[in-house]
Every structure is written in C-alpha cells, then in structure tokens.
Amino acid sequence: MTKPAYKRVLLKLSGEALMGDDPFGINRATIERMVADVAEVSRMGVELAIVIGGGNIFRGVAPGAQGMDRATADYMGMLATVMNSLALADAMRQVGITARVMSAIAIDQVVEPYVRPKALQYLEEGKVVVFAAGTGNPFFTTDTAAALRGSEIGAEIVLKAMKVDGVYTADPKKDPTATRFSTISFDEAISRHLQVMDATAFALCRDQKLPIKVFSIVKPGALKNLILGEDEGTLVHV
Ligand SMILES: Nc1ncnc2c1ncn2[C@@H]1O[C@H](COP(=O)(O)OP(=O)(O)OP(=O)(O)O)[C@@H](O)[C@H]1O
Numbered sequence: 001m002t003k004p005a006y007k008r009v010l011l012k013l014s015g016e017a018l019m020g021d022d023p024f025g026i027n028r029a030t031i032e033r034m035v036a037d038v039a040e041v042s043r044m045g046v047e048l049a050i051v052i053g054g055g056n057i058f059r060g061v062a063p064g065a066q067g068m069d070r071a072t073a074d075y076m077g078m079l080a081t082v083m084n085s086l087a088l089a090d091a092m093r094q095v096g097i098t099a100r101v102m103s104a105i106a107i108d109q110v111v112e113p114y115v116r117p118k119a120l121q122y123l124e125e126g127k128v129v130v131f132a133a134g135t136g137n138p139f140f141t142t143d144t145a146a147a148l149r150g151s152e153i154g155a156e157i158v159l160k161a162m163k164v165d166g167v168y169t170a171d172p173k174k175d176p177t178a179t180r181f182s183t184i185s186f187d188e189a190i191s192r193h194l195q196v197m198d199a200t201a202f203a204l205c206r207d208q209k210l211p212i213k214v215f216s217i218v219k220p221g222a223l224k225n226l227i228l229g230e231d232e233g234t235l236v237h238v
C-alpha cells in the first residue's frame, strides 16, 4: 500500500457540512460518511486531530444572535462545537475508532479539558483527538482554533474539509464565474480578502509555516487521496 505523506495532521471539519441536505443540525448519513473517511485515514497510522465547526447549530454572528451580547453569542457557538465534537467521537466509537474529546472551556462533567501534553500522548497512542470549544475565547472561529491547535501539536498540515472543493477567486456559492486556485500564498489569500477562512487563521498558519489544504469532504475518497499526497483541492502556502 502507498505510504501516507503525513505523520500528523489537523483536520478541520466544517460544521455546515455535517448538515448534509438538512437545514440545520447533524445529518446521520453525512456524519457516518465523514467518519468512514476519517477511520480509513486513522487506520493507515496517521495521527489525527480534529477541530469541528459549529455553523450547523449556532454562530455568534448569525441572524439568530442579533441583539445578543457578542461574547455570549460566541460562547453559545463554542458550546455548539462541543455538541458536534461529542457526536463525532461517538460516531467514531461506533466504527471501532477510539477518540478523545478535549474542551477549551471547562465542562468537566461532559468532556475532559484541553491539556497539551495529554493531547500529544493520545495522538502518539493512535487515538483521534477532537478539540472542542474552539480556542475557548469569543471573537474567534474554529478555523483559528484549527490553526492554533495544529501549531501546538506540531501538525504537518491543516486539512480544511468543507462542501466547496477549494479556494476560489470569490465565493463560488455566490459567484458562478469564480475559478479555483490550485495553490495560493497566505499573503495573497489575505490581501484578496477571500472569505473561505478568516484572516487570523491564515496569518497564524503563515507565521508558523503551517500549510493548509482546502478540499471537499463531500467528494468520495478526497481525504484519503490528500493523505496519500495526491492532488486535491487548494494548497495555501507561505
Ligand atoms: N473564495 C472562496 N473560496 C471558497 N469558498 C469560499 C470563498 N469565499 C467564501 N467561501 C465560502 O466559505 C465557506 C467555508 O465553508 P465552511 O463550512 O468551512 O465555513 P466555516 O465557517 O468554517 O463553517 P463551520 O462554521 O460550519 O465550520 C463556504 O460556505 C464557501 O462557500
């Protein structure tokens, strides 16, 4: 079998992608499909850490949060990512993959707190680590949490999985003439104000020289192809 191109990766899963074709929440068939992809990669011996978004449940900047104190709304968003993380870890358990959820905000009765050395230990033991509650701070996003945790654990790459299959010249959902980059530098992505990830996440990855691959989790086999070093999605580089 071809050897994986990476030993340790940080996978950022879109919360929105979890909805499948539903208007919100977690679509069972979708999460099972995602977990099957994750399990395949984990069984290849790749050390896998995951950050999952919360956009399928709550966003601090969503219309539903209008009029709310922003920090309060953001804490609700972080709690939404805890729910997604628990669902993801449980779906992994059902296919025989051991996962540990670690939260950036203290909810000890529900999940263990994020402690870096413990996370590293789990990864070395071959467990999948799911980082919940984003960075633990309002005014950030789970993309920035992915950049932060990816840097902390020494991941070789951040794999940003979403419904769209890469970084486009404009949001392809709004502009049908948008074209996809096969590679783009962090500086260009920031200066073009591409909304695919927030500038904080791009800047942190740039400063830490941590490349990002943006790809479609909806495309069958895409995650495995990436892990094997094949060409998928868009590479964002220094
Ligand atoms: N230039 C662009 N290239 C690709 N996608 C773009 C671009 N600009 C905006 N987008 C949009 O960015 C979004 C990124 O999706 P994703 O689900 O990862 O967002 P997210 O905020 O991280 O989600 P979640 O909170 O659910 O995890 C997509 O909806 C896509 O349409």
Ligand SMILES: O=c1ccn([C@@H]2O[C@H](COP(=O)(O)O)[C@@H](O)[C@H]2O)c(=O)[nH]1
Binding pocket: 015, 052, 053, 054, 055, 058, 059, 060, 061, 073, 074, 075, 076, 077, 078, 080, 081, 133, 134, 135, 136, 137, 138, 139, 140, 141, 142, 143, 145
């Ligand atoms: O570090 C963080 C991460 C997230 N939030 C809040 O949660 C929601 C959901 O995260 P997404 O990245 O949009 O999926 C986000 O909109 C914020 O409201 C946060 O405050 N801090």
